[in-house]
Amino acid sequence: MKRTLLPLNALRVFDAAARHLSFTKAADELHVTPAAVGQQIRTLEEVLAVVLFRRLTRNLELTPEAERALPALREGFAQIEAAVDSMQAGQGDKVLTIGAPHAVIAKWLTPRLAAMGAGPEQRFILVPTDAGEGADFASTNMDLAIVWGVMPAEEELSGTRLAAEELVVVVAPGRAAEYAAPDDLKAAALIHYPGHSWEAWLNAVGASHPEVDGGLSVADWGLAIDAAAAGYGAARVPRSLAAGDIESGRVAALFEPSPSDEAFWLVAPPQSWRQPKVKAMVAALTGRETSP
Known part of the structure; x- marks a missing residue:
């Protein structure tokens, strides 16, 4: 039978009924009525074209076909439970x-x-x-x-x-006194990273730089901050990322931060x-x- 057609709920009912050899006790375990258990078993027998239980006067008896199938069925249920536990562990509350x-x-x-x-x-x-x-x-x-x-x-x-973000210019602490105004950055090497434009900011503050595209290009904000801390030049980065280095004195912030749309x-x-x-x-x- 194709996996998509497997009557999993009916098989679960069959497993419970086989353990108890009683539709009533299986119903108690599954929190359904004995009639519902009986209906599931009859439907499963029709789908499989196999008799699963012999109905005796006082109890049930498994047919040989049912007894042969139970170990593999229970192993399959155990593997399904283990798979579900594994999925839940990956996204558990902890x-x-x-x-x-x-x-x-x-x-x-x-x-x-x-x-x-x-x-x-x-x-x-x-x-x-x-x-x-x-x-x-x-x-x-x-x-x-x-x-x-x-x-x-x-x-x-x-x-x-x-949070709302600002961009701040940072340099090594020992160089901060050299830059009293944005135009003083003409004497500094500029540190670049993808997505940032020094030229746009310099124009906005009325300053310029002789080598606005020169200097050092790095992969991201963190490397830009590290390069500034090492004394390479000036970096302009999100204040939230530079805050720890500014507070520890690893870099110094210059000028007023500028608001960012991003x-x-x-x-x-x-x-x-x-x-x-x-x-x-x-x-x-x-x-x-x-x-x-």
């Missing part, structure tokens, strides 16, 4: 899988998870994603993801913004937002109880 760009994991997410003081029973799985790319929930087992942008672009996802968003498929563990994490990371 396991939370979060996808985020490398820099976000290192500079923002990991420190916050540590500050939450999660006990050994709580398990986090962090999945690095590429900055600027969408969250691939289809091929991964993520519960939640952090993305950068104006708002989630994927129609099948919904999201909540972590921000970091927590995104997930609609079904994930209904999970208590996702709701709890969103509340912990945003300070808000609401979700999409």
